[in-house]
Amino acid sequence: MSTTLPSGTIQRTVDGGRPLRRASDRFAAPLPARRATDVPPVRHSVSLVIPAHNEARNVPWVFEQIPPSIDEVLLIDGASDDATVRMAAHCLPSVRVVQQAGIGKGDALRTGFEAATCDYVVMMDADGSMWPGEIPHYVHFLDNGFDFVKGSRFIAGGGSLDLTPVRSLGNLALLTVVNRIYHATLTDLCYGFCAFRRSFLDELDPHAPGFEIEAELIAHALRLGLRIAEVPSLELPRRSGRSHLHAVSDGRRVLRTLLAERPNGRHSAAAGAGKR
Structure with a gap:
């Protein structure tokens, strides 16, 4: 075990290897044994x-990567006309398949949130762009007192192999808006790998129908003053098929959502009136 020496001290070693041990060296006390x-x-x-x-071609890879510690997997099927549901059941017989009644990603996620039964809820895409192996990092922060955990591609350890210049610029612009509105210091916004305590679902109150639900959830978490953590995440290229995301039109919807959800905004004022 090495010791910390004063600045300028020459540390002598035996054969150029381990430092010489002195009688005055102090050692950390052993950890106490666990009691019954x-x-x-x-x-x-x-x-x-x-x-x-x-997403029939992508589901096998995603499901193979799900950690065994996950208690409940819900596939929210948006009227797929391929083998998505059959493939999901084949790869994970315990999967709960919930048919989406409405349309849009926001409606699908809301359907899944309402059907979830566990303490924590993790949301991620089925296209293979997010690695399920990162989920334990999200759970770790929830276990340590945070209420809402979101992935970030722009902190140490994160990154993207699929981010176009247009998407990158749009994300930065929208991130600047949300940070200024809520005096926050988030590093990523338009990335839907998130986790939260299910006990906060009613307060988070997601209602956006499309991709903008991801930004809406973050805005609501900030407005509520929830304890938010960001964890590094690597965005992978979609494994098969084409994305349903339209950078410009979806970006406009995200901006409208952020402005409407800001304190004293239209939706914010309506929600406050409903609670009084």
């Missing part, structure tokens, strides 16, 4: 919500 009366940490259950529409 110690209460083990509480384990919280985890629901994974995956909206999907015609």
Whole structure:
């Protein structure tokens, strides 16, 4: 075990290897042994919500990567006309398939949130652009007191292999808006790999019908003053098929949502009036 020496001290070693040990060296006290009366940490259950529409070719890879610690996997099927549902059931017989009644990603996620039964809810895409192996990092932060955890491609350890210049510029512009409105310091916005405590679902109150639900959830979490953590995440290229995201039109909807959801905004004022 190395010791910390004052600045300028020459550290002598034996054969150029380990430092010489001195009689005055201090060692860290050993960790106390666990007693029979110690209460083990509480384990919280985890629901994974995956909206999907015609993702039969991507589902196998996604499901193979799901950690065994996940208690409940919900596939929200948006009227797929391929083998998405059959493939999901084949890869994971315990999967809960929930048919989406409406249309749009927001409606699909909301359907999944309402069907989830576990303590924590994780949301991710079915196209293979998000690695399920990162989920334990999200759960770790929830276990340590945070209420809402979101992935970021722009902090150390994160990144993207699929971010176009247009999407990057749009994300930066929208991120600037949300940080100024809520005096926040987030590093990513338009990335839907998130997790939260299910007990906050009613307060988060998601109602956006499309991709803008991701930004809406973050805006609501900020407005509520929830404890938010960002974890590094690597965005992968879609494994097969074409994305349903339209950068310009969806970006406009996200901007309208952020402006409407800002404090004293239209939706914010309406929500406050409903609670009084």
